[in-house]
Amino acid sequence: MSKLIRAAGAVVYSYDPSGQRMFLLIHDRHHAWTLPKGRLEPDEDETAAAIREIAEETGVVCELERLLIRVAYPVYRKGIWRDKEVAYFLARAALTRPVPASDEGITQAAWIVAAHALRLVTYAQVRQVVRLALKSLDEDRNDA
DSSP: OOOOEEEEEEEEEEEOTTOOEEEEEEEOTTSOEEOOEEEOOTTOOHHHHHHHHHHHHHSOOEEEEEEEEEEEEEEEETTEEEEEEEEEEEEEEOOOOOOOOGGGTOOEEEEEEHHHHHHHOOOHHHHHHHHHHHHHHHHHHHHO
16 A cells, blocks of 8 residues: 655735735746645644645635535546545635746746636646535625
């Protein structure tokens, strides 16, 4: 049995000057639009990993609000199938200009209008995470 790959990331949101909700997306080495995330370092917890990975991949410093979901799926690397688990958080950040980490294969990092982000995300599983974030943020607004 191979060791579980653990990763963490977030749906990072902000608001533009008109009050429109924006989500931070990356375009990765697989030519996919997705959420920033990455593997946990040894002795690192999910929250620290999510904050670090988002900053490394986009240059954006965020504040985690809460865990949204953990997603598990198999990955095939170097001829071996392994299980991967990603903890996705909801996070807020200032609307600063993202800088894609080209050394990590990130070709673009951008703030995208939330509704458009949902259509732009490549992977169905990640779209579900974005939907969950939208629902959570809408519930927060309705509770306020």
